[in-house]
Amino acid sequence: MQDLHHLVVVGGGFGGLQLVNSLKGAPLRITLIDRRNHHLFQPLLYQVATTVLATSEVAWPIRHLYRHRAEVTTLLDEVVGVDPVAKTVQLGGGGTVAYDTLVLATGATHxxxxxxxxxxxxxxxxxxxxxxxxxxxxxxxxxxxxxxxxxxxxxxxxxxxxxxxxxxxxxxxxxxxxxxxxxxxxxxxxxxxxxxxxxxxxxxxxxxxxxxxxxxxxxxxxxxxxxxxxxxxxxxxxxxxxxxxxxxxxxxxxxxxxxxxVQASPAARWLGIPCDRAGRAIVGPDLSAPGIADVFVIGDTASVIQEDGKPVPGIAPAAKQQGTYLARLIRARLSGRPAPGAFRYWHQGSLATIGxxxxxxxxxxxxxxxxxxxxxxxxxxxxxxxxxxxxxxxxxxxxxxxxxxxxxxxxxxxxxxxxxxxxxxxx
Amino acid sequence: MQDLHHLVVVGGGFGGLQLVNSLKGAPLRITLIDRRNHHLFQPLLYQVATTVLATSEVAWPIRHLYRHRAEVTTLLDEVVGVDPVAKTVQLGGGGTVAYDTLVLATGATHxxxxxxxxxxxxxxxxxxxxxxxxxxxxxxxxxxxxxxxxxxxxxxxxxxxxxxxxxxxxxxxxxxxxxxxxxxxxxxxxxxxxxxxxxxxxxxxxxxxxxxxxxxxxxxxxxxxxxxxxxxxxxxxxxxxxxxxxxxxxxxxxxxxxxxxVQASPAARWLGIPCDRAGRAIVGPDLSAPGIADVFVIGDTASVIQEDGKPVPGIAPAAKQQGTYLARLIRARLSGRPAPGAFRYWHQGSLATIGxxxxxxxxxxxxxxxxxxxxxxxxxxxxxxxxxxxxxxxxxxxxxxxxxxxxxxxxxxxxxxxxxxxxxxxx
The missing domain is CATH 3.50.50.100 (FAD/NAD(P)-binding domain)
Known part of the structure; x- marks a missing residue:
């Protein structure tokens, strides 16, 4: 188990979970780090704020989701930095976690x-x-x-x-x-x-x-x-x-x-790479952090400009598509197959409720x-x-x-x- | 409405709610004061602490319970004292509420x-x-x-x-x-x-x-x-x-x-009447505060010794029985009928779960x-x-x-x- 390629995923939001889900069966060890013990279904959070739903109806303990995936380790801790040379992630608790591949999916705040x-x-x-x-x-x-x-x-x-x-x-x-x-x-x-x-x-x-x-x-x-x-x-x-x-x-x-x-998480600062006005790390067409080996950024903390010049929106379906794409890319790298082409966002549609x-x-x-x-x-x-x-x-x-x-x-x-x-x- | 007898109930626990419920239809104005906006089903609280139930499954907004009882006003405020001469209750927010009859059902803490x-x-x-x-x-x-x-x-x-x-x-x-x-x-x-x-x-x-x-x-x-x-x-x-x-x-x-x-709430101190070791106000056989007109104390904050010398236990069914008894007593007083005899606790039984x-x-x-x-x-x-x-x-x-x-x-x-x-x- 220790000899397997070690993927570290930071952030258990839509992007991070979709990535881990899509890597089921891949020859990997995965460590999923989040500073919360739960995945949150953000699109319904406003219903908790307005007395419709209870907190436990829109959130799930992350480690529970992966209880049957022995290769997935869940850590409740806060990431405070990345050392791309030593290939480690620094935890707020003082420890470090070494990675072979790192994916930052740390989201955004107001x-x-x-x-x-x-x-x-x-x-x-x-x-x-x-x-x-x-x-x-x-x-x-x-x-x-x-x-x-x-x-x-x-x-x-x-x-x-x-x-x-x-x-x-x-x-x-x-x-x-x-x-x-x-x-x-x-x-x-x-x-x-x-x-x-x-x-x-x-x-x-x-x-x-x-x-x-x-x-x-x-x-x-x-x-x-x-x-x-x-x-x-x-x-x-x-x-x-x-x-x-x-x-x-x-x-x-x-x-x-x-x-x-919306303000992105400090992922770009940890990596020392350029970011846009909202603090999103500007990544390559394959979601990789430019100039840093084996590090990718997805979801609301990444700024992705597609080939047609259109930016990928900061919404849950986009993060999930990036998770799926990156799983394919990681599987290809592990097996020595050619990597997939650039990430393309497919807009599935928009929904909103009024009352x-x-x-x-x-x-x-x-x-x-x-x-x-x-x-x-x-x-x-x-x-x-x-x-x-x-x-x-x-x-x-x-x-x-x-x-x-x-x-x-x-x-x-x-x-x-x-x-x-x-x-x-x-x- | 303002001319009706005004009953003030402090505390929306089992005793207080049972009292208000049992007074349905009585010729009264009722003000129910609690420092929480919810009634709590204490017997299941341990299941919230141990991840079985969500908070909203064991608690209910008090004012919602009485939405159809126009004569019941619910106040979210903390009572900090009682003036038995002026017949008022002092609120933490600074206001006072005048009463004709006052019932303290303020419970206990650890x-x-x-x-x-x-x-x-x-x-x-x-x-x-x-x-x-x-x-x-x-x-x-x-x-x-x-x-x-x-x-x-x-x-x-x-x-x-x-x-x-x-x-x-x-x-x-x-x-x-x-x-x-x-x-x-x-x-x-x-x-x-x-x-x-x-x-x-x-x-x-x-x-x-x-x-x-x-x-x-x-x-x-x-x-x-x-x-x-x-x-x-x-x-x-x-x-x-x-x-x-x-x-x-x-x-x-x-x-x-x-x-x-268990330590009772400061009800006895507010009234200046004797209390037992746990701080419970020692009340008369009709649950009245001795020497103070029109004030009663029920539930976990009252110490009641029955005629046979047995104390009433500090549990939910006892508080509810006291609420029912007091409703009968208040109805009798309002209509000039003779008051019921001394309160008697009827032990319905005990239940406990293990796992x-x-x-x-x-x-x-x-x-x-x-x-x-x-x-x-x-x-x-x-x-x-x-x-x-x-x-x-x-x-x-x-x-x-x-x-x-x-x-x-x-x-x-x-x-x-x-x-x-x-x-x-x-x-």
Missing amino acids: AYFGHDEWEPVAPGLKTLEDATTIRRRILLAFERAELSSDAAEREALLTFVIIGAGPTGVELAGIIAELAQRTLPEEFRHIDTRQAKVILVEAGPRILAAFSEPLSDYARRSLEKLGVEVRTGVPVTACTAEGVTIGDTFVPSRTLVWAAG RRAAIIEFGKFKLKGAFAWWLWGIAHIYFLIGTRSRFAVAWSWLWIFLSGQHSARLITQRETIQQRESREGP | AYFGHDEWEPVAPGLKTLEDATTIRRRILLAFERAELSSDAAEREALLTFVIIGAGPTGVELAGIIAELAQRTLPEEFRHIDTRQAKVILVEAGPRILAAFSEPLSDYARRSLEKLGVEVRTGVPVTACTAEGVTIGDTFVPSRTLVWAAG RRAAIIEFGKFKLKGAFAWWLWGIAHIYFLIGTRSRFAVAWSWLWIFLSGQHSARLITQRETIQQRESREGP
């Missing part, structure tokens, strides 16, 4: 465009902790409004601002609006939750820019029907504990969510919107979940919400009580 | 018998956060053992000590042993999780002292069959980050769980043990859960574990990484 001071007041949504933080803030805002006797304060508490109108921003805005309009009204005695304002801000000219204009327009109208105020073409210029400045207009709000920018009853789907020329698209979206997502148990659990949660209109995962947890938050963030 | 410094290294199990903390520690111990190259360190990491052998301690020990013996072995490459030691320590002469001796013996043998080391008749004399001292013997361990003592296949049940003379008892235990607990959704979800989780042997809720969350814990608690 970017605040040079305004990192906005993060505490406008958290992004990348991890399970982010999701429970946002869930707690949304629920606490309603609770504090119920307790408040000051009308201006109550209005600020009942104003929710989502910054960035990609799929995550749109999905968050839709569900928060539904929560306020349909789920919560009968539970409060001093406030009318239907008075809550949900504002979706987008600096670009339209929401869901990855979709064609008619679908993007449809999504906007659907959101507005749910009561969401959509403001496009105007950037956010300040975020504070008191509210947000949209262009020149200050909007008092106690709950901001950041769904705008509980509408979705938009675009597969090339095929376009679909409305309730039927919503069902297709749901079925597709259940299909992509890992394991029978999760599929049943998520299907049950959705069916329950669909039938009863009641969200179940509405727990305020972590040691931040209603008073602590007040004292930290000002009244 | 007690460390004057050793509060043990709490950080030996957390108890009372809240959802406690459960996720213990779950994280258990899972991180295995992860760190997998990374460690030091044999002594590995042994300490794979030693789990549960202090206190009541139902919670026994249930925790059983499930941790099963996790190590059956669920985890095939997922690790450098350690054999079956080498893990689970030690259950009890200062008293036997485990599950509430049960008769034959059942208590059976439980002990069942635990030992699962690989749990049971040590009775010997107290814990020290807990540190390095391990635990049991009598005079030091046992290196990185994961301690406290399931021993995944055995349980013991004792209803007076009726005794049952083994697999059939386990099924009865499961059905009884599903019956007592709140709401169709949770019953289905828990039944599905249990069925899945029963069929597949795989626990699903194995997520390490909260911002305590493997390194942070090391640096905080020493290597």
Whole structure:
């Protein structure tokens, strides 16, 4: 076993897992390192943040996924550097791991465009902790409004601002609006939750820019029907504990969510290779790190420009395709066969939901919107979940919400009580 | 509505909820105050700590439970005092709430018998956060053992000590042993999780002292069959980050769980009335606070000695019976009818599980043990859960574990990484 070629994969996201999955049976030892013990199904994370799903329904312990693959070792540790000469990876715990081939699939996090001071007041949504933080803030805002006797304060508490109108921003805005309009009204005695304002801000000219204009327009109208105020073409210029400045207009709000920018992991810095503006390592057409032997970079932390000049988008299907491609390339190298040609991304289509009853789907020329698209979206997502148990659990949660209109995962947890938050963030 | 008699209930545990439920239709305004937004099904909390259930399967937002009862107002706030002369309750947020009748059902927390410094290294199990903390520690111990190259360190990491052998301690020990013996072995490459030691320590002469001796013996043998080391008749004399001292013997361990003592909430102090050693307010035979008009104390924070001299035990069924009794008493007072006689506790029986296949049940003379008892235990607990959704979800989780042997809720969350814990608690 020790004599086998040793592949080290850093990152158990969509790209890393697809690579390891596709290498089943290859003559390799594989070490998969992640600083989390779980793979996260990012596309549904917004549902954890908005009380629809529980954390365990969108995340799976990585080592459990590979329990039957004896050649795969899972390490829970943080990578802090790479030594391409010694061919080792440095771990935060102090150890090092030697590799024959290294694949960095370390993903991305939110970017605040040079305004990192906005993060505490406008958290992004990348991890399970982010999701429970946002869930707690949304629920606490309603609770504090119920307790408040000051009308201006109550209005600020009942104003929710989502910054960035990609799929995550749109999905968050839709569900928060539904929560306020349909789920919560009968539970409060001093406030009318239907008075809550949900504002979706987008600096670009339209929401869901990855979709064609008619679908993007449809999504906007659907959101507005749910009561969401959509403001496009105007950037956010300040975020504070008191509210947000949209262009020149200050909007008092106690709950901001950041769904705008993306910053790649420091993979390019570890390797000392050039990166693009978002910090993504610029890799060759075969996803290799230029000038560094046996190192590849895939997923959201890689910048790949295809032969036709088009960049590969930073989405889950692209990362998975890169994982599959790299598995083929590694198998070819191991067996001395010629390597496959350059990586080519195949766009399978785009999906987004708006609230509980509408979705938009675009597969090339095929376009679909409305309730039927919503069902297709749901079925597709259940299909992509890992394991029978999760599929049943998520299907049950959705069916329950669909039938009863009641969200179940509405727990305020972590040691931040209603008073602590007040004292930290000002009244 | 404002002219109606105003009942304030503090605490949304078993006692408080039962009281509010039993007062349905009574000519009252009710305000229910809790510092958590959820009711917690404590008897299953150990299953959250041991990766069997998700947090949202054992907790429900309180205000959701009373959405159809317009006369019930739910407040998320912490009570910090009572003024029995002005007849008001002081809230941590600064406000006060006036009452006509006040019921304190504020429960209890763990007690460390004057050793509060043990709490950080030996957390108890009372809240959802406690459960996720213990779950994280258990899972991180295995992860760190997998990374460690030091044999002594590995042994300490794979030693789990549960202090206190009541139902919670026994249930925790059983499930941790099963996790190590059956669920985890095939997922690790450098350690054999079956080498893990689970030690259950009890200062008293036997485990599950509430049960008769034959059942208590059976439980002990069942635990030992699962690989749990049971040590009775010997107290814990020290807990540190390095391990635990049991009598005079030091046992290196990185994961301690406290399931021993109980300390009542400060209800007696708020009222300035006498309390017992555990801090429970000593109340009259009708659960009233002696010498204070219109104030009652129920559940784990009340000490009730019945006419036959027997104390009422601090368990969920007793709290619920007190809630029902007090509802009758309040209805009688409102309508000018004579008050019911003294509160009498009716012991319905005791249940405890040992691991995944055995349980013991004792209803007076009726005794049952083994697999059939386990099924009865499961059905009884599903019956007592709140709401169709949770019953289905828990039944599905249990069925899945029963069929597949795989626990699903194995997520390490909260911002305590493997390194942070090391640096905080020493290597």
